[in-house]
Amino acid sequence: xxGVMQNPxxxxxxxxxxxxxxxxxxxxxxxxxxxRQLPEEGLKFMVYLQKENIxxxxxxxxxxxxxxxxxEGPSILRIQQVVRGDSAAYxxxxxxxxxxxxxxxxxxxxxxxxx
Amino acid sequence: xxxxxxxxxxxxxxxxxxxxxxCTYDTSDPSYGLFWYKQPxxxxxxxxxxxxxxxQQNATEGRYSLNFQKARxxxxxxxxxxxxxxxxxxxxxxxxxxxxxxxxxWGLGTSLxxxx
Numbered sequence: 179x180x181g182v183m184q185n186p187x188x189x190x191x192x193x194x195x196x197x198x199x200x201x202x203x204x205x206x207x208x209x210x211x212x213x214r215q216l217p218e219e220g221l222k223f224m225v226y227l228q229k230e231n232i233x234x235x236x237x238x239x240x241x242x243x244x245x246x247x248x249x250e251g252p253s254i255l256r257i258q259q260v261v262r263g264d265s266a267a268y269x270x271x272x273x274x275x276x277x278x279x280x281x282x283x284x285x286x287x288x289x290x291x292x293x
Numbered sequence: 294x295x296x297x298x299x300x301x302x303x304x305x306x307x308x309x310x311x312x313x314x315x316c317t318y319d320t321s322d323p324s325y326g327l328f329w330y331k332q333p334x335x336x337x338x339x340x341x342x343x344x345x346x347x348x349q350q351n352a353t354e355g356r357y358s359l360n361f362q363k364a365r366x367x368x369x370x371x372x373x374x375x376x377x378x379x380x381x382x383x384x385x386x387x388x389x390x391x392x393x394x395x396x397x398x399w400g401l402g403t404s405l406x407x408x409x
Contacts, residue, residue: 211396220297220384220399221338234394269338273395282328282397284338 184285197257199288203272210253215267299400314370316385324390327368333381
C-alpha cells in the first residue's frame with residue numbers, strides 16, 4: 179500500500195520558468211492538502227482540494243500559483259514564472275474523507291530551488 | 294485566529310533520558326485536534342501522535358506521549374528513553390474540527406539533539 183507519492187523529490191528551475199509539482203494521494207484518498215515550508219520555518223497551508231474541486235485556497239499567493247486535482251491522475255501544484263523566493267519544500271498530504279483528521283499522511287516533499 | 298507556539302528553538306537531551314518539547318496553542322474552536330510530527334534531516338514529515346480536544350485520556354504511542362492540558366492550552370510532547378535516531382526537528386500542529394476542512398496550522402518547530 180503505497181503512501182503519498184510526490185515527484186519530483188528535487189526540482190531546479192531558473193527564474194522565470196514554470197514549476198510543476200505532482201502529488202499522488204494514498205489509494206482511496208480523495209482529499210489533498212498542499213503546504214509550503216520555507217527554510218528554517220514551519221509549514222504553511224496553501225490549498226485544500228477534493229477531486230475536481232478547490233475547497234480552500236486561502237493560503238495560495240494571488241498570482242503565479244495554481245492547483246488542481248483532476249478526476250484522474252495526481253494533484254498538480256503549478257508555479258509560473260518562478261522567483262528566488264519560491265525556493266522551498268512543498269509538501270502534500272492526503273486524507274480519505276472530508277472531516278477525517280486523526281492522521282494526515284504526508285508525502286516526502288518536493289524541494290524546489292530557483293536559481 | 295488559530296496559532297501554535299513552540300518556544301524552544303533547540304533542545305539537547307542525553308541518550309536514554311526523557312525530554313519534553315513544549316507547545317501552546319490558541320483557538321476559539323470548541324473542537325480541534327493537536328498533532329506532533331518529526332522531520333529528520335532527510336526532510337520527510339513523519340506523524341507521531343494525535344490528541345483530540347474532547348479525548349479524555351492523554352494520547353500515547355510507544356515512547357511518545359502527549360501531555361494535554363486543555364485549560365492551559367498546552368500540548369507538550371514527551372519522548373521517553375531518547376535514542377540517537379530521535380535527533381530531528383519536531384513540529385506541533387493544530388486543526389479545527391469544525392466543518393470538513395482539516396488544514397493544519399503549524400508551529401516553527403524545535404530542533405532536538407540527542408547526545409550519546
